[in-house]
Amino acid sequence: MTVQLIAMQLFSGLALGAVLIMVALGLSIIFGMLGIVNFAHGALFMVGAYAGLYVAGLTGSFWWALLIAPVMIGLFGMLIERFLIRPLYGRSPDDPLLLTFGLGYVLVEAVRILFGTDGIPFSTPAALRGVVNLGIGFFPLYRLFVIGVVVAVLLLLWIGLEKTKFGLIVRAGSADPLIMRVLGVDISRLWLVVFGIGVGITALGGVLAAPMRNVSPEMGTLVLAEAFVVTVIGGMGSLPGAVIAGLIVGVSVSMTSLFAPEMATIVMFALMALILLVRPNGLYGRAAPGL
């Protein structure tokens, strides 16, 4: 086994982690701000991939799919928040959890009816096919592109949260919704937008993941489990936590599959158990915000 092989596997882990980060970010934004554990998140990732497939089929362009599908599914997420989740605010935290759990199944079944049960290939755009020589070996160009998009999204999120008035409202609203209400902020409208952004980011993850695997109604199930592991390791509601944990999980899974492929899925759960033993709230964890 060469150093080059290990380095390449490490890089693969980063690409895997990048997709996980997108899903975990969406989960963390929604949990950190609204206090909702969104069990429909994996299904929305899958719906994002199908929306990408649909838009790409319609326009013949992957690039349009990458732009339009996350916006479409983000708006769909806003409808879910407005009409299904909002009536449950102020009730038991189990209610939105059960609702999103059921919604996940409804979405999967709806996609099966609309697109069939078989996986559909999503071809890599021509401009992103092929490999790149990184000096340590050849690496698929598309995976590099995925890492680049995730870095760009993280940068935009950071600027949006830290450098804009909207970001200030989101940070304050997530720490103390009540004070924002008495300072003139319509907190329900803010939650609507935040939910839409969280879902849109996840849908973008779905479109990005689509060329790396078949698009199928079940593709969200494993991703949801992985994203939960990432958010739990990072600390529920923590955005930096989601990023760091996404990378840790991606690289761990990738490296384990090199040395002991049969352990690749188990390793992230073992990692989660280990981290929770040392830090029960995760790496950057904090208590859930009040509604």
Next chain:
Amino acid sequence: MAMLEIEGLNGWYGASHVLHGVSFAVEPGEIVALVGRNGAGKTSIIRSIMGLMPRTTGAIRFDGEDISRLKAHDRYVRGLAYVPEERRIVRGLTVLENLQLGLVADRKRIDEAAAIDEIARSFPRLKERLHQEGVTMSGGEQQMLAIARAMIARPKMILLDEPSEGIMPVLVEEMGALFRRLREEGTTLLLVEQNVEWALKLADRAVIVDQGEIVYRSDAATLLADKDIQERYCAV
């Protein structure tokens, strides 16, 4: 026309009926002290005015408009600011960012830099700490920040819940001078206080609440001189 007029206000927390037909008015540019024992219903009244009680009935008119069905954020936009007892300085944000929060819903196009400068002149202690995390300051400084945040959008009226609680005497005096200045500038204040003597020295009029009902109204000076009434309704 009164700045704030409350008529027949009833309030509930779940099944618990805590306010019983509360009625009183606050005229423009005056300080009214709302006093009474712990648990008498002072905070419930102030939360009802701000739209934070789960259930209320009765009329709340602010600057001539019935606001009783409006949400809390709409009441702030109309010029009603609130400084809660717990101050609620937002964790993770600097003093400057906490001040900026007071302007995020501003519709009067207030110049943010000028407004922060003005606040820094009124609160020199905050000026020195603009880039420090708000919650790391002392209790008194946090209280000043909470008041500054409520003032920054130039509201018509400020509701203050126990502003002197747990504050050093020197800061309480500073706060008193600030409230007098705000009144001179035309801001109306409703002051909920346990520190009855301090509140009555500041206020123009006083209202006593007991077991969720208004039981006494007078000039602040009259109540300040009447130790019997103070003893009956305000003694701890």
